[in-house]
Ligand code: SF4
């Protein structure tokens with residue numbers, strides 16, 4: 001019998017979080033990094049840089065730190081930083097947010 005309390009598939013838990021920094025003034029908007037990012041964490045800007053190119057923008061909340069974007073960037077303008085995600089303890093009455 002189905003029970004609402006039965007746990008479903010657990011959400012994907014990441015052990016590592018990524019953060020990307022892009023030197024936007026050196027970016028030539030070739031989009032190679034955007035194509036390579038499987039997490040869809042990179043997009044092209046609407047604005048242009050001082051060279052006249054739209055440039056890559058990072059959405060770091062989606063980044064896993066896989067480094068693929070940095071490896072394909074022909075101008076090496078991407079830096080990737082990886083941090084370990086801290087384990088959090090299960091919710092207890094002390095750390096449950098009240099409405
Ligand atoms: S490090 Fe990986 S996940 Fe993060 S932006 Fe680059 S390709 Fe995407």
Ligand code: SF4
Nearest residue numbers: 027028030031033073
């Ligand atoms: S691969 Fe490099 S030069 Fe090309 S859009 Fe991405 S950051 Fe810019």
